[in-house]
């Protein structure tokens with residue numbers, strides 16, 4: 001179902017007119033109320049009256065993560081703190097968290113965009129909804145909670161973690177919709193298996209997963225193991241939290257951006273030049289309706305592309321691709337640019353491996369070494385007689401050696417880089433405890 005047909009299926013011409021009007025308002029507002037923007041607009045030699053068309057947004061200066069750090073905690077707020085009814089936070093650069101504030105109207109708008117996400121995943125009023133995103137300063141829990149209540153779902157605010165209890169609730173309350181990170185969806189799936197529960201009997205319809213990078217291969221895995229449809233949800237604290245965009249369950253190819261609230265651009269991260277739809281670059285968002293924390297051309301650091309083609313679901317909004325990496329988590333190993341998602345895709349094409357892995361980067365002398373620790377399946381582990389993987393010396397055993405060689409070759413083909421492959425026994429790679437999973441350990445002192 002489409003939660004807000006008027007906004008979500010608005011003809012593009014009308015949508016653009018609405019965006020322009022809201023952009024002009026936002027630009028005026030930030031200049032009146034936020035000294036940071038007054039200064040950056042001044043420096044760029046632009047004022048709100050210069051925005052006569054949507055293209056004129058290109059005259060406006062960018063905002064960066066570092067600007068949040070430099071104005072910590074609330075320097076970018078456009079309202080007094082007594083107008084703020086909610087605070088959230090996420091990790092920022094060099095230790096200072098990014099603080100986001102919401103007025104009552106912001107909370108309502110956010111609930112609306114989260115309701116749109118849940119509906120586009122297939123939720124209908126009356127469904128039971130298990131929300132396994134973390135509650136607290138993280139935006140995932142409360143963001144979806146309000147979205148679920150707004151649309152009339154029965155919300156189970158279980159938060160992340162305590163996986164066995166999650167599964168008991170799923171078994172006993174029969175939620176149709178599950179929200180969590182993709183890595184945690186896999187943890188839940190695995191635990192269901194070890195508890196001897198048949199996933200087909202659980203009756204889940206859809207999972208709305210995001211907050212960390214994942215791949216099509218992981219989607220297949222989550223869908224097969226939990227017997228549901230998994231849709232990709234994207235968002236970030238600086239812009240609102242979850243609910244900036246979400247895939248529709250019908251097509252599941254690109255996430256519909258809620259453009260009446262968030263104006264997207266993709267830029268070349270080196271030159272700042274705006275790129276056309278289809279081109280991959282850094283995502284930039286301008287909020288069009290936020291009160292407490294409006295953002296102008298915020299550089300997300302996320303790399304993706306936009307797709308302006310019409311979607312079969314009937315929504316008219318532009319769609320964004322998966323996030324293929326970040327301008328700042330891109331690993332550079334011996335001069336080669338490596339995105340962890342490339343490695344994940346390569347590993348998941350090898351049937352003897354599970355979707356769990358860890359990347360460890362070291363530099364003993366001058367050369368970077370990338371160790372890919374890939375976890376083998378139960379079947380493979382049994383086949384080679386268990387135990388031996390645990391012992392370092394046996395990593396050379398024939399079947400193990402052969403698999404390591406194959407993995408190494410696959411990675412070389414994808415990355416153009418030699419890696420050291422280490423196989424881990426089932427359960428050997430780190431799992432999500434309910435939130436985001438850190439898969440990269442960079443031990444280089446750069």
Ligand code: DLL
Pocket residue numbers: 090091133139140209210211212213214232233234235236237238241242243300302322323326
């Ligand atoms: O992760 C908000 C969120 C909560 C999104 C629940 C989806 C579901 P932050 O903690 O501020 O906010 O992290 C934002 O996470 O810039 C991306 O790098 C990454 N991210 C979020 N969604 C996706 C996704 C929340 N679907 C940062 N795919 C963003 C890949 C994602 N990366």
